[in-house]
Amino acid sequence: xxxxxxxxxxxxxxxxxxxxxxxxxTSQAQDSSLSANRLVTxxxxxxxxxxxxxxxxxxxGFKPLCLVKGANLRDFIVFDKQSSQRMRQxxxxxxxxxxxxxxxxxxxxxxxxxxxxxxQLEQNRAAHQEQRANDLQQIMDSVKCKIGELEDESLxxxxxxxxxxxxxxxxxxxxxxxxxxYKKKQxxxxxxxASLQKEIRRFAKEEEERVITQKRLFTHLCxxxxxxxxxxx
Numbered sequence: 001x002x003x004x005x006x007x008x009x010x011x012x013x014x015x016x017x018x019x020x021x022x023x024x025x026t027s028q029a030q031d032s033s034l035s036a037n038r039l040v041t042x043x044x045x046x047x048x049x050x051x052x053x054x055x056x057x058x059x060x061g062f063k064p065l066c067l068v069k070g071a072n073l074r075d076f077i078v079f080d081k082q083s084s085q086r087m088r089q090x091x092x093x094x095x096x097x098x099x100x101x102x103x104x105x106x107x108x109x110x111x112x113x114x115x116x117x118x119x120q121l122e123q124n125r126a127a128h129q130e131q132r133a134n135d136l137q138q139i140m141d142s143v144k145c146k147i148g149e150l151e152d153e154s155l156x157x158x159x160x161x162x163x164x165x166x167x168x169x170x171x172x173x174x175x176x177x178x179x180x181x182y183k184k185k186q187x188x189x190x191x192x193x194a195s196l197q198k199e200i201r202r203f204a205k206e207e208e209e210r211v212i213t214q215k216r217l218f219t220h221l222c223x224x225x226x227x228x229x230x231x232x233x
Contacts, residue, residue, distance in 0.1 A: 049088050053092065056091070056092075057091075057095075060095070
């Protein structure tokens with residue numbers, strides 16, 4: 001027996017032994033041979049099951065089981081066949097349950113890792129969306145500021161245009177008044193020109209009549225016989 005051994009089991013299947021008369025030695029020998037072979041087979045199968053359980057324990061981090069053969073039974077605890085079978089079944093059930101729980105734990109770990117990855121991805125996406133929202137907000141603020149500047153500039157331009165229109169309207173009214181004044185003056189000048197032309201025609205007619213009169217008088221005087229120097233002149 002070594003120090004690293006955790007459990008020592010010697011599964012022994014118990015059976016009642018009976019004594020037969022010497023007259024049935026031949027048939028009993030055959031039955032004994034078959035029974036011995038069956039016991040050997042069952043024992044080998046049982047040992048194989050215990051070795052399988054021992055390997056499962058080792059894979060779970062426990063110390064291996066040790067099957068002891070041909071030793072003094074005072075240092076060991078012996079179970080009957082049913083107890084040994086129940087223990088093997090209990091060990092198998094425990095190992096299966098442990099395997100299932102480990103599988104569940106592994107699945108939970110993988111699920112947790114996946115959730116962490118998804119959470120990180122969502123956090124990164126949320127951070128990206130937040131950064132994008134901040135950028136868009138800055139763009140909107142800049143656009144609003146630019147729109148405000150354009151509105152102020154447009155308003156100033158409209159005010160300037162309105163003032164210019166008012167000035168042009170005043171200038172137009174002034175020009176209209178001047179134009180009316182000039183038209184009136186032109187009419188007055190035209191009337192003056194017409195009056196002067198009428199006077200000129202009258203003067204021309206009078207001059208023409210005077211010239212005719214002078215000619216007649218000169219002719220009359222020329223027809224007269226000059227008597228003196230004054231008459232000649």
